[in-house]
Amino acid sequence: MTRLLQIEFIKLWNNRSSKVLILAYFILLTSIALFASIKFDIGPIKFHLAEQGIFNFPYIWHFNTFITALFKLFLAIVIVSMMSNEYSNKTIKQNLIDGLSKKEFIASKFLTVVAFSLLSTIFVFVVSMILGLAYSDFNELSIIFSDLEFLLAFFVKLLGFFSFCLFLGILVKRSAFALGFLILWMITEQLIYGFLGWKLVSWETASTIKNLLPLESMANLINEPFSRLKAVQSVAAQMGERFEFDYGVHWYEILLVIFWNTFFIYSSYAILKKRDL
Amino acid sequence: MATILSVHDLTKNFGALTAVKNVSFTIEKGNVYGILGPNGSGKSTTLGIVLNVVNKTSGDFKWFDGNTSTHQALKKVGAIIERPNFYPYMTAVQNLKLVCKIKEVSNEKIEEKLKLVGLLERKNSKFRTFSLGMKQRLAIASALLNDPEILILDEPTNGLDPQGIHQIREIIKKIAAKGTTILLASHLLDEVEKVCSHVIILRKGEKLYSGRVDGMLASHGFFELKTADFGKLQVYLEKHASFGDIKVNNEIITAFLKEEMSATQLNSSLFDQGIVLSHLVKRKESLEEQFLTLTKNAQ
Known part of the structure; x- marks a missing residue:
């Protein structure tokens, strides 16, 4: 296993653009700490974001995993190109001739994706912990370590998304087209939803079906955290509105994403196995 | 092996x-x-x-x-x-x-x-x-x-x-x-x-x-020969049982062997006949010639 990871590491780390993007991604993950420094001080209006409760345990787990998941696009570029470059350089052919099996080839890519997701999760955990300890109003251990399922959801979400990227890279073979296809697919999921609701079934059923689609199911793992903020809720209450959302992470949502994840990795292997290089 | x-x-x-x-x-x-x-x-x-x-x-x-x-x-x-x-x-x-x-x-x-x-x-x-x-x-x-x-x-x-x-x-x-x-x-x-x-x-x-x-080919090779008494050599080769095809090109006679014969053997028997050679080479067909023969046969 370490051999397969090392093989992929040599390929990625010697590529300048991959290296820059990977570093940029992890620096961005850390930069979430910068939210702490958002401070307005205009005469009577004093606003310090960190004081608004976004860094309160356990809310911080929800907030940070949601925000940092947005940066995954940087790694998506790296992952799509690490797969499709093997085709454009024809190095996949040479790898197989040199004695890497097709299974090992997919495994080395998948392990890299697992490593990326795991590293991201650890990063978010450490950064959130530091921010929380510095700004949270509650510091009891039981509160700090509650709602940790958001971290699990974050890990599964990244893993699912990156597996999708791997699959696209192997399916389309050209990194630019694969990324284009990714965007096209995002739109397609919404179009499927719109079409189903408009012509075929009720909007409610359409929404259930939409939630089963790969990207949508990944997005549903961690719901938006903003309406949960006290400040937002009090503003809403003043306007006579009340938000009643289910913010939790559900086991069936995780299972669904794991299903897609397995599907994409297995399909990548099936495609590679069937193709003549 | x-x-x-x-x-x-x-x-x-x-x-x-x-x-x-x-x-x-x-x-x-x-x-x-x-x-x-x-x-x-x-x-x-x-x-x-x-x-x-x-x-x-x-x-x-x-x-x-x-x-x-x-x-x-x-x-x-x-x-x-x-x-x-x-x-x-x-x-x-x-x-x-x-x-x-x-x-x-x-x-x-x-x-x-x-x-x-x-x-x-x-x-x-x-x-x-x-x-x-x-x-x-x-x-x-x-x-x-x-x-x-x-x-x-x-x-x-x-x-x-x-x-x-x-x-x-x-x-x-x-x-x-x-x-x-x-x-x-x-x-x-x-x-x-x-x-x-x-x-x-x-x-x-x-x-x-x-x-x-x-x-690749069941061939015994061929001789390339040159002599002053051109006609006599040609007649001798055509009569000899060991030779098949005889080709003449640029005063060089190419004689294909039907059975094994060394260059020394040929040289001494020709000398006995009073034919003196100025050029004697024994060769096998090149791979290219063999390849072309083989692919032609297969067609």
Whole structure:
């Protein structure tokens, strides 16, 4: 296993653009700490974001995993190109001739994706912990370590998304087209939803079906955290509105994403196995 | 002798086209094999199948004793097919280190192999800065990293300039001299003739011949003769039972043998007849002549 990871590491780390993007991604993950420094001080209006409760345990787990998941696009570029470059350089052919099996080839890519997701999760955990300890109003251990399922959801979400990227890279073979296809697919999921609701079934059923689609199911793992903020809720209450959302992470949502994840990795292997290089 | 590769009834269809049709052959340790055939005769497809990059339609092949999986066996094989494929953004050494990781061998041979192909001074240059000849030589170095049981080269001199072709041939000869088994696919007959002891001839996906180069035609060779008394010689040869075809070209008589006869024998019997030769050469058909005869017969 370490051999397969090392093989992929040599390929990625010697590529300048991959290296820059990977570093940029992890620096961005850390930069979430910068939210702490958002401070307005205009005469009577004093606003310090960190004081608004976004860094309160356990809310911080929800907030940070949601925000940092947005940066995954940087790694998506790296992952799509690490797969499709093997085709454009024809190095996949040479790898197989040199004695890497097709299974090992997919495994080395998948392990890299697992490593990326795991590293991201650890990063978010450490950064959130530091921010929380510095700004949270509650510091009891039981509160700090509650709602940790958001971290699990974050890990599964990244893993699912990156597996999708791997699959696209192997399916389309050209990194630019694969990324284009990714965007096209995002739109397609919404179009499927719109079409189903408009012509075929009720909007409610359409929404259930939409939630089963790969990207949508990944997005549903961690719901938006903003309406949960006290400040937002009090503003809403003043306007006579009340938000009643289910913010939790559900086991069936995780299972669904794991299903897609397995599907994409297995399909990548099936495609590679069937193709003549 | 140990068998390195045996191929049995291998067939590959690309849609309606049959690229390889029931091809069987065996590669024994220590020989230098050539796979000959015009472009599109199925050479690269056959190699692609045994190298795990093309899926076969039917038939099978066995590496070594047949007990190892193909990808494990390939770790003991060195192969380059068509064009050298490396990571363009990595240096020669970085690329070779990656190959060592894949083949699960240590890095210690890298310098030695780079030296063998004459790339030691450029070892820290990126692959994309290399000329085609250098890329091809790097590919050979890479194929040799594990001191392979067999070296497979598919059109190694394709697209190279004369100097590059010469360098590659010298390297191949050096490797062959060390006793490494080599399988060389080429459509260049003189290339195969210069290095190979055995040939496999393919045409339109079918095997026409496999065996020793000199056993390809049941031929005893021919004499090229020249003398002042031209007519007398011609009459003598035509009457002689050992000779078949007699051709005359530019005052040189070419006489094809039907049975074995040495040049000394012929010379002394002609001398007894009072025919004095000014030119006497005994030759075998070149591979090219044999190849053309063979492919013509098959049509």
